[in-house]
Amino acid sequence: MSNSLPEQTKTPAPAGVFTLVITGAPYSSQAPQTALQFAHAVLAANKRIDRVFLYGDGVHLASSLSSPPSDELNLSEAWAAFLAENNIPGVACIASALRRGLVNESERQRYELTASNLRAPFEIAGLGEWVDSTASESRVLYFHKGG
Amino acid sequence: MSTLIIIDQPPYGSWEGREALDMAFSLAAFDQPVSLLFCGAGVNWLRKGQDAAKVHQKSIERNLSAAPIFGVEALLADSHACDQYGLVETELLDQATITDFGPELTARFDHVAFAG
Numbered sequence: 001m002s003n004s005l006p007e008q009t010k011t012p013a014p015a016g017v018f019t020l021v022i023t024g025a026p027y028s029s030q031a032p033q034t035a036l037q038f039a040h041a042v043l044a045a046n047k048r049i050d051r052v053f054l055y056g057d058g059v060h061l062a063s064s065l066s067s068p069p070s071d072e073l074n075l076s077e078a079w080a081a082f083l084a085e086n087n088i089p090g091v092a093c094i095a096s097a098l099r100r101g102l103v104n105e106s107e108r109q110r111y112e113l114t115a116s117n118l119r120a121p122f123e124i125a126g127l128g129e130w131v132d133s134t135a136s137e138s139r140v141l142y143f144h145k146g147g
Numbered sequence: 148m149s150t151l152i153i154i155d156q157p158p159y160g161s162w163e164g165r166e167a168l169d170m171a172f173s174l175a176a177f178d179q180p181v182s183l184l185f186c187g188a189g190v191n192w193l194r195k196g197q198d199a200a201k202v203h204q205k206s207i208e209r210n211l212s213a214a215p216i217f218g219v220e221a222l223l224a225d226s227h228a229c230d231q232y233g234l235v236e237t238e239l240l241d242q243a244t245i246t247d248f249g250p251e252l253t254a255r256f257d258h259v260a261f262a263g
Contacts (some may be wrong), residue, residue, distance in 0.1 A: 023163075023263040042213075056166050058250050074254045095169060127173035134258050135148050135179055 017048045024145035025057035026075040027068065031143040032050035032061045036079060037041035038141070043086060051131050052083065052139050054092040054122070057145065059102050063090045080119050090122040091129045149180040151215035151256040156263075158207050159199060164189065167210030168210060175218035182256070183214065186225035186248050189262075190232055193224050193239045208240065215242050223252075 001073055020039060024031025035052075042049055054061055066076045083090040092102060098111075099119075104124050108116040118124060151230060153173045156164040167183075174181040185192050197208040224239060225248040236245055246252060253259050 021260075055170075056163060096166060127170060128177065130170065131173055131177045131179060134150060134174070135177070140258065140260070142260060144261065 004142060010080055017136075018042055019051050019053065019130075019136075019138045019140045020049060020143065021053045021055055021130065021140060022058035022143045023054075023056040023060060024143055026066065027062045027119050029057070029145035031058065031145055032075050032079065033073070035143040036075070036082060038143075041090075049086070049088050049130065050136070051133055051135050052079075052088060052090045053133065054090070054096070055130070056093075056096050057100070058143075059092040059097045059100055062090065062097070062119055062122035063102055063117050065117045076119055079122060084121050091125045092118070092122055093130070096118040097124050148258060149182075149256045149258065150174055150258040151182050151184055152260050152262070153184045153186060154189040154192060154262045155185075157188040158192045158197070159197055159204055160188075163263035164192065165207065167260075168207070171214070171219055172217050176213075178218070178238070181219055182221040182223060183219060184223040184225065184246075184248060184252070185243075186228045188232070190224050190227075190228040190234055193222065193243045194234065195238055195240060202258060211240055212242065223248075 020035050022031055022035050026032045039049055061074055061076055061079055068074055075101060097103065098107065103113055103116050104118040105116045107124065152167050154164045154167050158164060171181050171183050192211060192255060197206045199206045211222065221247045222240065222243045224243050226245050229245055
């Protein structure tokens with residue numbers, strides 16, 4: 001088996017720190033749910049998550065107004081609880097968020113909107129948070145709508 | 148830490164490519180090396196002479212023309228996709244370079260990200 005998967009030997013071992021980028025929306029894609037299961041597995045393996053970054057349609061995960069039927073998993077609530085319990089920052093991209101009607105109190109005031117709907121502990125911030133992760137040692141994984 | 152952002156979505160049928168472009172510009176703004184690769188339907192981003200007024204959108208041609216000024220290192224077009232969409236080099240933006248999308252290309256970058 002001299003030619004069996006030579007590339008595999010060059011693949012580095014998984015790093016100890018992960019950044020998760022979620023771009024798929026809850027309830028129209030599997031991305032937030034798959035990411036949550038992965039996040040639990042990361043902590044169970046004694047590795048660390050430095051940040052969860054919501055981008056594109058992924059920002060809907062941070063809405064405090066999502067109200068699925070009571071026999072379905074409330075993904076926003078589940079993610080918020082996971083982040084709070086494990087002290088992991090959850091950041092929604094401000095440009096994606098504003099386009100999709102996700103605002104915190106200060107953006108509500110800035111744009112004179114009727115309500116704010118950002119669920120704690122999620123925060124709203126710029127793409128610089130994502131740049132910071134890509135420039136760090138952390139391994140950045142993307143959860144898109146297809147996954 | 149160099150990054151390659153791959154856009155395989157058409158320019159006006161989806162917002163994912165535009166948000167990927169924002170990611171590229173953010174990296175460049177923070178002085179991080181970044182290049183863009185257009186493949187599949189994404190090569191249509193690189194067509195010259197776009198007019199998006201009838202779909203009430205801004206033409207992405209101007210944004211892309213400014214990419215090198217903002218510090219995006221390269222606009223790469225996958226040769227296979229160019230063939231598929233009947234695009235020859237003269238029909239692409241002047242800043243674009245036709246290349247082969249494969250492991251040799253992606254191996255040159257530390258970080259590779261797809262548009263949603």
